[in-house]
Amino acid sequence: MLNKSKLMWVILSLALLALLVAACKPQATPSPTQPPAAEVTQPPAVEETEAPPALPEGMVDTTQYKKEPPYTVCFSNASVSNSWRVAMNAHVEYQIEQFKNQGLIKEYIYTDANDDPNKQIADIEDLLTKGCDVMIVSASTGEALTPVVEKVMDAGIPVVTLDRNIVSDKYVTFVEQNSCDMGATQAKWLAEKLGGKGKIVLLSGLAGATPAEDRLRCAKEEFAKYPDIEILAQEYAQWSPVEGKKIMANWLVTFPQIDGVWADSGLQGSGAVEAFVEAGKPVPPITGEDFNRYLKQWKQLGFPGYAVSFNCRMGAEAVKVALDIVQGKPVPHYINLPKLIIDETNLDQFVRMDLPDDYWAASLPEVAAKMFPEGSFEQPTEAPEVQMVDTTQYKKEPPYTVCFSNASVSNSWRVAMNAHVEYQIEQFKNQGLIKEYIYTDANDDPNKQIADIEDLLTKGCDVMIVSASTGEALTPVVEKVMDAGIPVVTLDRNIVSDKYVTFVEQNSCDMGATQAKWLAEKLGGKGKIVLLSGLAGATPAEDRLRCAKEEFAKYPDIEILAQEYAQWSPVEGKKIMANWLVTFPQIDGVWADSGLQGSGAVEAFVEAGKPIPPITGEDFNRYLKQWKQLGFPGYAVSFNCRMGAEAVKVALDIVQGKPVPHYINLPKLIIDETNLDQFVRMDLPDDYWAASLPEVAAKMFP
Structure with a gap:
């Protein structure tokens, strides 16, 4: 250790050296905006102004984009072509509305490309002329959209990519839930569920979309760790239940043994489940997402399931980071939302038997409450409290006779609603669950409908659906049906008593x-x-x-x-x-x-x-x-015409002895000036209804 005298000598020497260096250092030329420093014989010790600290790794300096509110926010969306995208978009709209109420957003401009990259490129080119302060882009395909997104950035408009990214790094922030991790997590569960061996098939999403490709790539990497897992086939199902069912039905013919299904989404996963059921084969382990249709199937059929969310809350997060950017706040270059995992231990917390298939369990409660006002969302992680009906007294073995007493098809809405009934009847007939469907039409005449129902009482109906011409007139005969031991589902128009099993509607009040x-x-x-x-x-x-x-x-x-x-x-x-x-x-x-x-x-x-x-x-x-x-x-x-299909579904649940809600309220679709272009169909006849199931609309308007 140095003694005191030596220590003082070292300090003085260093101080002298510092002075010599300072004296020899050439003076800086003063900048035009600063006066020259005053000359002094002995410069005083001046505390230097420190440069701003460097941003942490992964953060972006957005001061160049800073503006005063209120802002114009633009969103170029790939599509709302499936219910997950509808939910994600609802989260965008919810957050936009919050900021509008705070006076931070003056205008919100939205475009929908219907999954057409060329249309989306044109949409973005047009948005460049609209005075956007910040632009959110959910790319139809990453490669195709990269040049136009880079053009937006070059124009000085910051871009937030959402859910589907571009293939360059030229954007401010990408918001997603990590798709690679999602695909690998699903794959690991499936491989371990099969004991590390078995023949499997892979149902991917949309070819070229970054989430689908990332999930698939990382799932394959995970499966490669299990040499006894054999991948029989892989196809893209467009994140569609219909396509998932179609592909799986073909595979069930091609491959005599399928031990497990990796589906990167509950959308095509639910279609795969339906294919196994219709083929009369046991449903093997199938992965999925927090899609309520898949969760309901899992709950009802009891197959081994496993859901990993693709968190639809990312829509709200993208709007939040967009506002941070135009306020000049440092933002992450990458935001990865947490995943929700649903397995057999917590399925009952997240499945919502009281809600339509299109509900997504990871939704913000505030957004879910707007989309599904019939539900309770104060405690979304707990099982919902709804008035359920015990239907064990009506339980029978399939196939069933389903009867429908309809008030009429006197307008195009009733035609569409009835088409949804017929579509769902056909689905269940194909599954061997319905042997006969008996239909009557009262032409809006209550007396005729009463006579129709009296006649149906003699036809061996296992369950009856009734859409009442007028509630008061039909109440006694519907009560008579219930007294005869035949369960009744009231649809669209209710009776004036509580003597029915389930009423299905969209809340008219x-x-x-x-x-x-x-x-x-x-x-x-x-x-x-x-x-x-x-x-x-x-x-x-x-x-x-x-x-x-x-x-x-x-x-x-x-x-x-x-x-x-x-x-x-x-x-x-x-x-x-x-x-x-x-x-x-x-x-x-x-x-x-x-x-x-x-x-x-x-x-x-x-x-x-x-x-x-x-x-x-x-x-x-x-x-x-x-x-x-x-x-x-x-x-x-809307007065959601999908209720016709929902009534048939609950009717089948009743005769299978499953607990059912006493009341089912379908979500409403709201169309205003911001989304009219998404729903109007200038290419279709006047009688098209925008809330229709795509499968039903395709049959009605081929």
């Missing part, structure tokens, strides 16, 4: 109130309006009207001039509106509980040569086309 709230707010809370209702006595029409009036009552300056029933008819809607246009010199808005009479009201304004005011409607293509072509303020709330 909520629908009417949602339309009313939009109209009142569109008018700034004041104005003269008219109400065009549906069919008098039909529960959907009465519920929509009652709840719309309750909503309008919150706006004292909204004056209701008149209300009439238009029989859910474009012709009647036009006739009534034409009379009102003569009677009332001022009509500021029209509440129509359906696009059917809503489209007739539009036509009446056009023929009268008057400007079209805000008019509510539904997902009826005629109304959507008018809205697109004429540009009036429109707002559509």
Whole structure:
């Protein structure tokens, strides 16, 4: 150790050396923006200003993109071609709305490429002219979109890539849940479930999409660790239950032994399950995702399942990081959302038997509550509390006779709903679960429908679906069916007692109130309006009207001039509106509980040569086309025609003795000016309904 004198000598020597160096150092030329330093004989000790600390590895300096709010946010989406993409997009929209409410976003511009890379390139080229402050891009295929994304960055607009990345590093942040890890995790579970040996098949997603390719590549790397695992085949199923079922059905013919299925998504995974069931073969271990249809199948059939989420919350995360960028905050170059793993130990926490197939378990509760208002989401990790019905008394061995007493197919919505019933009946017939389907149509005549049901009581129905012409008139005969030991599923139009097993609808009260709230707010809370209702006595029409009036009552300056029933008819809607246009010199808005009479009201304004005011409607293509072509303020709330298929599903659950919900409320589809182009189909007839299942729409409009 140095003694004190030596230590002092060292310190003095170093100080002298430092002074000599400083004296010999040439003076820096002062910058034009700084005055020269004053000359001093002995420069004082000056504390140097430190450079900003370097950002941690993986972070991006975004100061060059900093702007003052509010911002214009643009989103170029590959598509909403499956329910996961719908859920992810719902998370984007939710977060956009939050920031709009905070005054941070002034405009949100959205495009949908329908999975067409060329269209998406054109979409982005167009967005470059729209004044976007930041752009989110979910690429249809990475390679094709790379040049145009790089062009956006070169134009000084920061890009957040979401879910599907490009193949260069020229973006600010990529937001996903790691697809490589997802595919490998699924593969490891399957290999270990099979004891490290067996013949398997691989069902991938969309060829060229980075999540699909990453999952597949990393799954294969994981399977390579198990030399006794033999991969029989691999195909791309387009993240489609229909394609997954089709491919698996072919493989079941080609390969006598399939011990396991690696599906990178619950979408095609659920189709694979259906193929095994229809082939009458035991369902082997099948991987999937947090897709409710797959989870329901797993719960009901009891096969070995394993779900790894592809976290749809990433949509909200992408919007958050986009706002951080334009506020100049450092952001990660890569954001990997946590994965949710569902296995046999926690399946009951996440499967939602009370919700439609299209629910995704990893959804934010706030978003899920908007998409599925019938559900409780306060505690999403716990089993939901719903009123369930014990159906063991109705349990029978298949095949079954299913009867459907329909009020009518008197308008195109009822035709579409009935097509969904027939589609699901056909699916179950192909599985050997239904031997006979008996259908009656009452032509909206309650007396005929009562007679129809009395006759069906003699036909050996194992379960009966009833869509009541009017609730009050049909109640006694439906109760008689229940008393005869035949379970009843009421569909779309309910009876006025509680004596049925399950009622399937989309909540009509909520629908009417949602339309009313939009109209009142569109008018700034004041104005003269008219109400065009549906069919008098039909529960959907009465519920929509009652709840719309309750909503309008919150706006004292909204004056209701008149209300009439238009029989859910474009012709009647036009006739009534034409009379009102003569009677009332001022009509500021029209509440129509359906696009059917809503489209007739539009036509009446056009023929009268008057400007079209805000008019509510539904997902009826005629109304959507008018809205697109004429540009009036429109707002559509679906009455989800998929309920027809849902009614058949719950009917089969009942006769198989499974617990079922007493009430099933399908999610509503809302169409406004931000997403009209996604749902209007100018290439299809007026009678297309946008909420239709793609499989059913393809049959109706080939």
